[in-house]
Amino acid sequence: MKMMDIIAVGVCAAACGGLFWLAGYADRVKSTKWKIFWLIVPLLAIGVSKHGLTVSLLPLYLGAVIxxxxFFTELSGIRRRLAAAGAACMLLSVPVCLLNPRYRAKDYLGDFEKLSACMREHYVLTDHKGIDWDALYAKYQPKFAEIDRTQDAGANLLTWGAFCGEFHDGHVGYTYSIKEDMAPANQAIREALGHDYGLSLMRCSDGSFAAVNTDESLAEYGIRNGTVITAWDGRSPDEVSRTAPLYDVNFFVYDEEKEELTLIMGSYPDIDNEIFWSGVLCAGVGGDSVTVTYLDENGAEQTAVLPQCGDYLDRLTGTVKTVGQSVETGNLMWKRISRTTACLRIKGMSFDMKSYNSADDDAYDEMKNEIRQQILEYQQDGVKDVIIDLRGNEGGSPHMVNGVTAMFAPKGEHYCLTNCVWDEQNHCWAKDASGRYVKGNDIVYQGEQLLGDGRIIVLVDSATVSAGDIMTKEMEGLENVTVIGFTEPNGSSQAVGMKAGECGTVSFSNCVVLDENGDIAIDSGIDRQSGDGDGVEIIPFDGEAIRALFDEGRDYLMDKAREMLEQ
Amino acid sequence: MLDIIRGQIRIFLHARTLHLCNLSLAAVFFLMMFLDSGGTGERVKPVTEYIAGSLPVFAGFASISAGLTVGMVSGADFTDKTINHELTSGRSRAASFFGRAIPVLIAGPLIALAVTALPLLLYGALFGVGDVVPVSEVVRRFLLMLFPNIRMTAFCLMTVFILKNPTASISFSTLVMPAFALAQVAESSVPVIEKLSAHPFLLAPSGLGRLGKFDSWYTYDLSLNQYFTYDPALPASTVWPIIVCAVIMTAVYLLIGYHFFHVDDMA
Structure with a gap:
């Protein structure tokens, strides 16, 4: 039983005790002014518990009324009996709350009904992604009905993650809003990820699967970072990964102490990104031990039985962080890489609140002045080239994207994106007779070419999302820019809307963003190919990359960028 | 009792201060809309757009009228001792109480809704009605909002008869009700209001706000133009508890007010 409810029952019962005494006092002093106190008990019954009304506390409310x-009598005897009866009725709340399985039950099913209905009405990529709402509802409604019955917060988060994963849209996600759900949700994810056997797996560019982030104890078997794993418990790592409970599921882990998200993975809009990460969940699947088949140093196939040594969550977190590492500095901060190269780190497309909420051309003048000033200083100090680190960029304002890109783009007008027209009559995004969204005005920007003949390399990864996707798309179209990464960026650029339920909030693509042809910009469709990856130079994830990342602790992509500039 | 009722009606019709207060309130509402869009040369919003977005705020502030009506009409009879003279001349307490309660419970909410509706009607006549929400649904919402208004009027009446002073009613209606009206706008950022708003039948201002509120959804484009869509539907499961609670609590407030008045000494 919740503490506030216990306090509410206690306070109200004590108030009845006070009324019991006051009945005698009022009768002794023969004063009617005390009768107002009999009206306080119902206010206490409703107001004390911060959790709101609940059916389980009906005896409390009835007792307050009794x-x-x-109030309506002056006879102390009747008043005392009523006070006693009221207190007794209130105390009945305690066994009712303790025995009622639906006491303060969260409405998980109601949330799903409400939030999925909202998504169905307002999600702008239904046709583009071929979403079958009826099939999704039929698949997930029974699951949420069961979760509502069992009140399993962890299962609720995982099921929402699976539901959101069906969209393959980086903007579709669910976060819980009840603090007490964090711990069971984290625990559910920890259990779903499985056991740690001392290694993670990553898919290499040649299609093989390699051990990464290996524990030292595996050296006795000859398994090190880069060792090719050919089978996991007799099955291919790819097959095992696809059967993992969290494959294609959007999930995150929240560190309550640090108050930050420590791990986010999920379904990938672009199929190539999904393939890149397709091995990483495999290494948690298994029982008390797993039989791993691998190639030793001589290329011969060996087998090892690896015992489980804890939960896979921590090792997975470390693997994802190592592969997805970025320059450690603040947003829009610079770092000198070499004599001729500087790096601009952009974690998110946000400068300040005023500019973020503005679409004016001059909204980002202050930011542009800062960047301009810094580049000029660097140039005076011998810097010719710039690396822009967009890895893990969480997105934000497309106008900031234009503000930054304008600094580096060749002189002249450049195209960004196209607005969709709003149908004022039908209150929806306008579509033509063929069902395509109607093009509105183009968003353009003017290039300044601050670097002159200098070259620009942009670093991206699969977590570069939303406005990060837009910047990638703009940059890869510029002749003086090369975009590199182990993967393409995420592939989600439509703007976001949110709907809050009782237990969590769902976000989804709500605002249409088009390209110059009037097609959906960037977001992948049924073919699972996003529109901003064609210009990305994919850096092979191979033995060399694995050694650099996991053995030597180097930022391999940054080293590659420096190499390319030095050449 | 009929004489008392006729007397109260006469006061309603001739209370210039009350009329001035109500007209001023209505004028403020009209000015708010006019200065926001109608008269500034920017996009002229039709009146249904204001109704869809701001009706709970207008209605919440307009409920000041109900409190003013109770205070100035019924409460004034305590300050000028009219009630004392009535009772000493042989009128029953029940006649004095219900002779005042009945007309004020009818007139107060109607005046409050009129204060809300008149500026909207005027603005609509000048700048267009629009079709953001159906007019039939707006009328339905106005009729439903009568119930929480009656409940609030009954509460004000109860405070007047308990304290025998119009100040409480006027203070409550000018301070508490507007505060709740503003809280409707900020409901997600004030935890206590958020909890209470989850059960709109609990408090009359919450019920008033919920009945006047049109569920909305908004989207935007790259130029940050915002587009709102409004859902005119109001679930019966939301409406019926508000109405039932309003009826029950009106009866409770009248019972409490009469109980105090019935046994108290007149000063």
Missing amino acids: AALG
């Missing part, structure tokens, strides 16, 4: 009836 006690309050003493």
Whole structure:
């Protein structure tokens, strides 16, 4: 039983005790002014518990009404009996709350009904992604009905993650809003990810699967970072990964102490990104031990039985962080890489609140002045080239994207994106007779070419999302820019809307963003190919990359960027 | 009792201060809309757009009228001792109480809704009605909002008869009700209001706000133009508890007010 409810029952019962005494006092002093106190008990019954009304506390509310009836009589005997009866009725709340399985039950099913209905009505990529809402509802409604019955917060988060994963849209996600759900949700993810056997797996560019982030104890078997794993418990790592409970599921882990998200993975809009990460969940699947088949140093196939040594979550977190590492500095901060190269780190497309909420051309003048000033200083100090680190960029304002890109783009007008027209009559995004969204005005920007003949390399990864996707798309179209990464960026650029339920909030693509042809910009469709990856130079994830990342602790992509500039 | 009722009606019709207050309130509402869009040369919003977005705020502030009506009409009879003279001349307490309660419970909410509706009607006549929400649904919402208004009027009446002073009613209606009206706008950022708003039948201002509120959804484009869509539907499961609670609590407030008045000494 919740503490506030216990306090509410206690306070109200004590108030009845007070009324019991006051009945005698009021009768002794023969004063009617005390009768107002009989009206306080119902206010206490409703107001004390911060959790709101609940059916389980009906005896409390009834008891308050019974006690309050003493207001209508002056006879102390009747008042005392009413106070006693009220207190007794209130105390009945305790066994009712303890025995009622639906006491303060969260409405998980109601949330799903409400939030999925909202998504169905307002999600702008239904046709583009071929979403079958009826099939999704039929698949997930029974699951949420069961979760509502069992009140399993962890299962609720995982099921929402699976539901959101069906969209393959980086903007579709669910976060819980009840703090007490964090711990069971984290625990559910920890259990779903499985056991740690001392290694993670990553898919290499040649299609093989390699051990990464290996524990030292595996050296006795000859398994090190880069060792090719050919089978996991007799099955291919790819097959095992696809059967993992969290494959294609959007999930995150929240560190309550640090108050930050420590791990986010999920379904990938672009199929190539999904393939890149397709091995990483495999290494948690298994029982008390797993039989791993691998190639030793001589290329011969060996087998090892690896015992489980804890939960896979921590090792997975470390693997994802190592592969997805970025320059450690603040947003829009610079770092000198070499004599001729500087790096601009952009974690998110946000400068300040005023500019973020503005679409004016001059909204980002202050930011542009800062960047301009820094580049000029660097140039005076011998810097010719710039690396822009967009890895893990969480997105934000497309106008900031234009503000930054304008600094580096060749002189002249450049195209960004196209607005969709709003149908004022039908209150929806306008579509033509063929069902395509109607093009509105183009968004353009003017290039300044601050670097002159200098070259620009942009670093991206699969977590570069939303406005990060837009910047990638703009940059890869510029002749003086090369975009590199182990993967393409995420592939989600439509703007976001949110709907809050009782237990969590769902976000989804709500605002249409088009390209110059009037097609959906960037977001992948049924073919699972996003529109901003064609210009990305994919850096092979191979033995060399694995050694650099996991053995030597180097930022391999940054080293590659420096190499390319030095050449 | 009929004489008392006729007397109260006469006061309603001739209370210039009350009329001035109500007209001023209505004028403020009209000015708010006019200065926001109608008269500034920017996009002229039709009146249904204001109704869809701001009706709970207008209605919440307009409920000041109900409190003013109770205070100035019924409460004034305590300050000028009219009630004392009535009772000493042989009128029953029940006649004095219900002779005042009945007309004020009818007139107060109607005046409050009129204060809300008149500026909207005027603005609509000048700048267009629009079709953001159906007019039939707006009328339905106005009729439903009568119930929480009656409940609030009954509460004000109860405070007047308990304290025998119009100040409480006027203070409550000018301070508490507007605060709740503003809280409707900020409901997601004030935890206590958020909890209470989850059960709109609990408090009359919450019920008033919920009945006047049109569920909305908004989207935007790259130029940050915002587009709102409004859902005119109001679930019966939301409406019926508000109405039932309003009826029950009106009866409770009248019972409490009469109980105090019935046994108290007149000063």
